[in-house]
Amino acid sequence: MKGKATSFDIAYLAGVSQSTVSRALRDSPAVNQETKDKIFAIAKQLNYKVDKNASNLRKQTTGTLALLLFEDPTVDESQINPFFLAMLGSITRACSQRGHDLLVSFQQLSNDWHADYEDSKKADGIILLGYGDYKDYEEKLNTLLAQQTHFVCWGAEVQGHPEFTIRSNNLQGGKLAGQHLLQQGRKRFAFIGNASDNSPEFLARYQGMVHALAQAGIAENTVAQLDAISTEQAGFDAINQLHAQGKSFDALFCASDLIAIGAIRALQKKGLKVPEDVAVVGFDDIPVASFSSPALTTIQQNTSLAGEMLVVNLLKLINHQAVELTEIQPKIIIRQSSGAAER
Template sequence: MSVGRDAELPRPRRAAGSGHYTSLDIALLAGVSQSTVSRALNGSRSVGTATRQRIETIARELDYHVDLRARHLRTQQTGALTLLMFADPALGGGGLNPFFLAMIAGITEAANKRGYDLIVSLQQLSDDWHGDYLRSRKSDGLILLGYGDYQRLQRTLRELASHDTRFVRWGVVQADQPGLSVGCDNREGCRRATAHLLALGRRRIAFLGEHSSRSPEFRDRYLGYGDAVRAAGLRVDPRLCINARLNELHAGAGAVARLLATAVPFDAVVAASDQIAISAMGSLQRAGIRVPEDVAVVGFDDLPLGALSSPSLTTVRQDPMLAGERLVATLVAQIGGGRSDSVLIPPQLIVRESCGAGALSPSPDAAATRRTARR
């Protein structure tokens, strides 16, 4: 049966005495089971896209709405989700990663679409936040943004899992991880960024970012950088790999200072975040090094500030609205008892001015300035 704006649905019976259509009516019209209708309208990813869209269309045509109060009473649920963000004072501006701020809109919209209230909480990493959450029972599930040291976080995640807590976090997707996560394909994103620089003729590419097991996103970005360098028949020069942590406000400037102090030539920088990249660009320019003529720069995240920097920043985009949608969908599927898996979001390379057109020859003055800066 074709259902659309111009198609008139045959009207099924209404529930006796209710005056409203039921999920059973929708199931009969869609040719599926009542449980499939319930999963589809609750956002479960276990229902195929075409089936879900057909069910949603029929529900709109019948002006059917899920009785949230009845559902919550029946399932003994609160009808709320908790979004827990971690503050790091070293970041400034309230201690929040700016990328997480962009993600809030996607999470809020996705929760509202599924009939859930959203409780937003800001915590310090040192607080007993997991104990507070387990005791509060204020919501049906937990979304985690940010975590500091990943090795330390794993212990807490295992504790949450041991209490059958429904939770999902933004971060790397690993086979042996506690619980579920939604994350960007960091390795592929940084591989694309580095390959783009190599295609422009850049050959001495530095990487700025931490790449230890404490920071698995940055580690994956470093691995993607190495993949592209080796695929071009080059070797990764460890002298061009400078540690820079996201939770250090001026990490990019400090990394550039250490890089220049090595006196190792370089013509491009891949930064593990936009914050590091923007800070690095400022430091390069203050040293008399032109971006992109002398050194091309690429970041990661696609923060709004990157498009406004001078020059505008080439970066790898993590879609914050899609990320928010996937986080909520994954958590709601857990709450509903359906199948739920971790999700890997594909990255997108956004090319702007900081890469330029290729490996341009620096002027004699710029080259001399650069040599002086290294000394």
């Protein structure tokens, strides 16, 4: 036999019609068990696999989900945020458990990717994952909406469609960080990370902390806040800028672990001790967090559940089932950088 076997080859060998082969292979109850057995045996022997292109074309589906990972264009492409890589792992697993394939693409926001996947029948839906300026891609989201593309979005809420979003409870995460730093007896707070509508996740983390401080009688206007995207460099620079502004603080909450690690470096370079002089809390619990020096206290996002929920909700949307905004509860992981844990 030349080339790959087709269902016609099996039909010929089994002495049945091709329709019957097709039914048998999908285990249709309308096929005699003996016939099935014979067909399965032949299929196995020929190492037959259903041609996905043909079956998808006929069924008008793909059995594939697309993952679009994007970051700030300023970030070096080779240095993908470790948090998203962890998500990638859990998304892959969640997909394969449900018999779906995962198409992966790293995009800059500037690219014109919207809807390509679904329109060209490469995927049944899209998972959007990334940090970056939310306002920048809101327009793209609207295009997706207009084209009725199926998608879910990590973190940011889609205007008018909260049900497309899966995210950590960032507000709660910020509260946990604030409360923990307060418990360490700290009074003068700083926050590094974009705190505007452009970065809704970071903003919620900031607001959560502010909320915790308010309950302890600390006013928001005493908090030093500086914008930063999620890179070590941005964290490093932010510290220098805060110092140049003459800001002083003994508690620092960073919107991501990468920012925190860069910030700690800058603090140490200035001769300040972490946690003695400044207690630091990060966000994400990326693998590096436990290896930084001192080990980083941080708010852990449950990437395993997050990836699962993204896939589950997207599949529901594809199947026209109802979904709603899904929030995942974060957890504080206490290590040395906040002054609470000993080795």
